[in-house]
Amino acid sequence: MADLHxxxxxxxxxxxxxxEFDGLSADDLGRHACTSLLLRTGIDPGFIDEVIxxxxxxxxxxxxxxxxxxxxxxxxxxxxxATVHRNCASxxxxxxxxxxxxxxxxxxxxxxxxxxxxxxxxxxxxHASALKFGELAKAKTAGQRVxxxxxxxxxxxxxxxxxxxxxxxxxxxMIMGDTAEVLAREYHITRExxxxxxxxxxSKALAARDKLAEEIAPVHLPGxxxxxxxxxxxDSTPERLAKLRPIFDRQTGSVTAGNSSQITDGAVALLxxxxxxxxxxxxxxxxxxxxxxxxGCDPARMGLGPVHAIALARQLTGFSPEDADLVEINxxxxxxxxxxxxxxxxxxxxxxxxxxxxIPHEILNRRGGxxxxxxxxxxxxxxxxxxALHQLRETGGHRALATLCVGGGQGAALWLERN
Amino acid sequence: MNHIHFQLDGRHGVLxxxxxxxxxxxxxxxxxxxxxxxxxxxxxxxxLEGLLIRSAKPAIFIAGADLKVLSxxxxxxxxxxxELGQATFQKLAELPYPTVxxxxxxxxxxxLELALACDWRVASDASATKIGLPExxxxxxPAWGGTTRLPRLIGLPAALPLIxxxxxxVAKAARAKGIVDAVVPQENLEAHALTFLKRGKRxxxxxxxxxxxxxxxxxxxxxxxxxxxxxxxLYPGPEAALEIAAKSCYGPITQGFRxxxxxxxxxxxxxxxxxxxxxxxxxxxxxxxxVVQAEAQPVGRCAVIGAGVMxxxxxxxxxxxxxEVVLRDLDDAALAKGMKAIAKNYDEARSRRVFTPTEAxxxxxxxxxxxxxxxxxRCDMVIEAAVERLDIKKKVFADxxxxxxxxxxxxxxxxxxxxxxxxxxxxxxxxxxxLHFFNPVHRMQLVEVVRTPQxxxxxxxxxxxxxxxxxxxxxxxxxxxxxxxxxxxxxxLVEAAKLxxxxxxxxxxxxxxxxxxxxxxxxxxxxxxxxxxAAHVARTLAEAFPERMSVPDLLDKLLAAGHSGRKSGSGFYxxxxxxx
Numbered sequence: 001m002a003d004l005h006x007x008x009x010x011x012x013x014x015x016x017x018x019x020e021f022d023g024l025s026a027d028d029l030g031r032h033a034c035t036s037l038l039l040r041t042g043i044d045p046g047f048i049d050e051v052i053x054x055x056x057x058x059x060x061x062x063x064x065x066x067x068x069x070x071x072x073x074x075x076x077x078x079x080x081x082a083t084v085h086r087n088c089a090s091x092x093x094x095x096x097x098x099x100x101x102x103x104x105x106x107x108x109x110x111x112x113x114x115x116x117x118x119x120x121x122x123x124x125x126x127h128a129s130a131l132k133f134g135e136l137a138k139a140k141t142a143g144q145r146v147x148x149x150x151x152x153x154x155x156x157x158x159x160x161x162x163x164x165x166x167x168x169x170x171x172x173x174m175i176m177g178d179t180a181e182v183l184a185r186e187y188h189i190t191r192e193x194x195x196x197x198x199x200x201x202x203s204k205a206l207a208a209r210d211k212l213a214e215e216i217a218p219v220h221l222p223g224x225x226x227x228x229x230x231x232x233x234x235d236s237t238p239e240r241l242a243k244l245r246p247i248f249d250r251q252t253g254s255v256t257a258g259n260s261s262q263i264t265d266g267a268v269a270l271l272x273x274x275x276x277x278x279x280x281x282x283x284x285x286x287x288x289x290x291x292x293x294x295x296g297c298d299p300a301r302m303g304l305g306p307v308h309a310i311a312l313a314r315q316l317t318g319f320s321p322e323d324a325d326l327v328e329i330n331x332x333x334x335x336x337x338x339x340x341x342x343x344x345x346x347x348x349x350x351x352x353x354x355x356x357x358x359i360p361h362e363i364l365n366r367r368g369g370x371x372x373x374x375x376x377x378x379x380x381x382x383x384x385x386x387x388a389l390h391q392l393r394e395t396g397g398h399r400a401l402a403t404l405c406v407g408g409g410q411g412a413a414l415w416l417e418r419n
Numbered sequence: 420m421n422h423i424h425f426q427l428d429g430r431h432g433v434l435x436x437x438x439x440x441x442x443x444x445x446x447x448x449x450x451x452x453x454x455x456x457x458x459x460x461x462x463x464x465x466x467l468e469g470l471l472i473r474s475a476k477p478a479i480f481i482a483g484a485d486l487k488v489l490s491x492x493x494x495x496x497x498x499x500x501x502e503l504g505q506a507t508f509q510k511l512a513e514l515p516y517p518t519v520x521x522x523x524x525x526x527x528x529x530x531l532e533l534a535l536a537c538d539w540r541v542a543s544d545a546s547a548t549k550i551g552l553p554e555x556x557x558x559x560x561p562a563w564g565g566t567t568r569l570p571r572l573i574g575l576p577a578a579l580p581l582i583x584x585x586x587x588x589v590a591k592a593a594r595a596k597g598i599v600d601a602v603v604p605q606e607n608l609e610a611h612a613l614t615f616l617k618r619g620k621r622x623x624x625x626x627x628x629x630x631x632x633x634x635x636x637x638x639x640x641x642x643x644x645x646x647x648x649x650x651x652x653l654y655p656g657p658e659a660a661l662e663i664a665a666k667s668c669y670g671p672i673t674q675g676f677r678x679x680x681x682x683x684x685x686x687x688x689x690x691x692x693x694x695x696x697x698x699x700x701x702x703x704x705x706x707x708x709x710v711v712q713a714e715a716q717p718v719g720r721c722a723v724i725g726a727g728v729m730x731x732x733x734x735x736x737x738x739x740x741x742x743e744v745v746l747r748d749l750d751d752a753a754l755a756k757g758m759k760a761i762a763k764n765y766d767e768a769r770s771r772r773v774f775t776p777t778e779a780x781x782x783x784x785x786x787x788x789x790x791x792x793x794x795x796x797r798c799d800m801v802i803e804a805a806v807e808r809l810d811i812k813k814k815v816f817a818d819x820x821x822x823x824x825x826x827x828x829x830x831x832x833x834x835x836x837x838x839x840x841x842x843x844x845x846x847x848x849x850x851x852x853x854l855h856f857f858n859p860v861h862r863m864q865l866v867e868v869v870r871t872p873q874x875x876x877x878x879x880x881x882x883x884x885x886x887x888x889x890x891x892x893x894x895x896x897x898x899x900x901x902x903x904x905x906x907x908x909x910x911x912l913v914e915a916a917k918l919x920x921x922x923x924x925x926x927x928x929x930x931x932x933x934x935x936x937x938x939x940x941x942x943x944x945x946x947x948x949x950x951x952x953a954a955h956v957a958r959t960l961a962e963a964f965p966e967r968m969s970v971p972d973l974l975d976k977l978l979a980a981g982h983s984g985r986k987s988g989s990g991f992y993x994x995x996x997x998x999x
């Protein structure tokens with residue numbers, strides 16, 4: 001398998017739900033990431049073979065949002081674009097899709113990434129209510145209109161919150177937080193462990209502000225320049241986090257808003273391609289993708305997805321976590337990351353042939369994770385790859401593992417290298 | 420003579436305008452006579468079910484009267500031309516069967532007056548379709564029935580702004596005003612226009628409540644007040660048009676024609692009209708004037724350096740004209756401020772229906788703000804609008820020279836600094852040129868193109884063509900202090916400031932110049948420009964020509980006290996509504 005080179009990458013700042021990026025759509029954010037990347041690399045976008053973007057809550061007014069992003073970024077019409085969706089792994093799916101295209105001989109230079117505006121996820125009406133609105137729209141005479149209106153009941157005006165629906169696994173009926181509670185119980189992850197992990201995510205991100213700035217292109221909105229991630233808290237301590245109430249299992253649970261990932265807007269863009277493409281452009285790449293795996297698992301325990309994906313990736317590549325100089329595990333929930341670490345330490349329970357491995361604390365999520373930075377679901381996968389490669393450059397490391405869990409019961413694991 | 424072709428198509432006739440030996444359809448005596456004869460013949464065929472009028476030219480319906488004829492005709496000759504036009508169009512209006520104008524391309528002046536004499540008007544939605552009566556801009560008025568017919572069609576209150584402002588509308592706007600009856604794609608234009616013939620002769624709406632000897636003068640009074648605020652009584656054309664439109668919207672139509680004729684005969688003899696016509700011809704000449712023989716190079720992507728008032732204004736204008744623009748500033752906050760100004764420009768353009776919401780959004784998408792030192796080798800033109808300091812500009816240009824292609828045109832928007840001094844720091848200085856836009860960029864038509872001794876013909880030709888392509892009027896000037904505009908303007912502004920220094924009332928000074936015909940008083944203009952900017956330009960000029968002008972101490976005193984003009988809230992005036 002030929003490596004896919006990650007030639008360059010950039011992201012927007014990540015901003016909490018309803019904050020500085022409120023009012024921007026996923027295509028706005030994706031456009032900011034893409035134009036910043038094109039500007040900084042200076043490449044002619046006409047040479048791009050395809051634009052591939054991940055987006056989970058695809059905007060109703062921008063179907064195939066990748067195409068909208070591409071055209072709005074000044075990429076010529078002849079360059080096609082496709083949107084990919086693997087829930088929280090959509091940003092990784094964009095990268096690995098480009099790799100598969102390249103291996104199939106369908107191009108050697110791709111603009112990929114992920115974009116998500118969780119602030120823009122709409123409210124929806126139930127199908128039964130929508131039918132009634134349809135009747136009302138069809139009504140021609142005053143009498144028909146009165147009849148149509150008479151059919152409405154108060155519950156017809158109660159919207160279904162799109163964000164909540166999106167974060168619920170339809171198969172098991174469990175909202176994501178509930179799956180984290182399952183893991184907390186089964187792996188004996190206490191509230192204190194979760195809060196300590198969460199506080200550390202903030203303090204690591206805070207300490208890495210300058211390094212994070214290298215991943216970021218400021219967004220110049222009319223009247224305000226957004227230059228940094230705004231979810232990182234300076235006052236996040238285990239003590240303060242301990243005061244928050246559990247939000248999923250209110251009586252006996254341990255998962256709180258403080259030890260879960262933040263709901264966030266943001267976008268990431270990466271320029272990826274073959275070795276030929278790298279030579280042609282003359283840009284020193286950030287690194288390369290050398291192997292990867294996606295694996296399915298129990299939707300109720302989706303948080304363990306990374307363990308399953310790491311095991312499958314080992315079969316495909318021969319690498320296991322002890323080969324990594326750096327590890328990024330997406331922080332969907334503190335309980336979930338801690339459960340992954342526990343499962344890797346004692347893999348018998350998972351049914352996989354893995355050596356027990358303890359990931360050293362100092363190589364895990366060095367710049368903080370989604371608990372501090374936020375988790376714009378479609379973009380996060382690409383952010384993990386971007387930050388892992390930046391950190392390899394910073395530390396002089398050689399190999400990194402980027403992995404995340406996926407709603408609906410999947411895991412993704414990507415192996416990255418830098419010379 | 421064969422400028423108009425008639426064709427019988429089933430049971431209706433088609434009249435095609437196709438002026439021989441010209442790309443445009445214009446009305447002169449010969450065309451009018453031919454049309455008159457054709458209409459005489461047509462009126463003898465009452466069995467026809469209708470008549471469609473069209474143009475055989477690709478992008479012009481009828482561009483009005485031949486201005487060369489109109490501007491030179493006087494006395495009897497002009498009277499004859501006006502009477503011929505009025506009588507001919509009235510023949511068209513009186514045909515016993517319905518008539519429709521299928522309008523694609525420019526339909527202005529006499530072209531619209533012809534269309535107004537038809538029962539129905541259908542226009543194509545192409546951007547080339549432009550509809551209006553611009554006569555008052557030239558000091559005259561629509562006198563082939565337009566001043567009389569338009570109010571009768573769309574009502575006096577709607578017609579007055581169009582006639583007095585000489586406004587040119589796109590097809591959709593003309594539809595909204597009621598001037599045309601339908602707007603359709605060009606391919607379907609004539610087929611759809613024919614369907615209007617089935618509607619029969621048009622019966623104009625009865626507007627007796629507005630169009631009567633009591634109400635019409637009241638409408639006119641209000642319109643006159645607004646008009647005089649703008650013209651201060653200096654432009655007799657729109658005033659005459661106002662009076663005639665108000666009087667002729669009721670009563671016999673022939674009375675209106677008589678009034679139009681008398682008014683245009685008077686107006687044509689006035690010096691204002693001669694000067695406005697001359698201005699028009701000069702502008703037309705400037706639009707086509709070829710400064711050098713060299714071929715202009717195409718300009719696509721641009722960069723603007725500096726996101727201040729001028730940088731943002733230029734970036735807006737270029738993006739609105741389809742150019743991608745890298746907007747570079749060292750400061751993220753300055754970029755955000757610039758983006759705010761640009762977004763405001765687009766909002767205004769959208770609310771004035773210059774752009775649809777989608778067009779405005781795509782325009783904004785074409786701007787790429789960045790504080791990072793990004794490569795600029797994909798830019799064909801870089802316009803610098805940074806601080807007016809030679810040392811800073813030299814640094815900027817040395818850097819630009821390194822980050823652009825060797826053939827990228829490097830332009831400075833300086834208003835006072837010598838452009839050629841930047842040549843020292845630029846590799847390939849033949850690509851250096853001045854492009855001096857004026858503030859506010861989206862309103863000011865003139866752009867000074869400054870040629871240094873090293874500027875190549877190719878660079879100059881490209882710069883001139885570029886300025887024209889973005890809808891501005893280039894004027895090529897030498898690299899001398901103040902270039903053209905400030906060289907003329909500054910001594911005048913400085914003199915006004917000196918009058919103020921000697922105790923003159925700013926309002927009285929400004930009013931005197933407004934009465935003279937200036938669009939804005941000199942002290943008000945200084946406040947708008949900014950006293951700091953003005954003082955800088957004035958000083959440059961005073962240094963170059965000490966015997967001709969000096970900078971009054973007053974400017975420095977005002978600046979030292981923080982009164983730098985409108986942007987600081989005070990200058991010669993205080994910007995809370997009262998004068999100092």
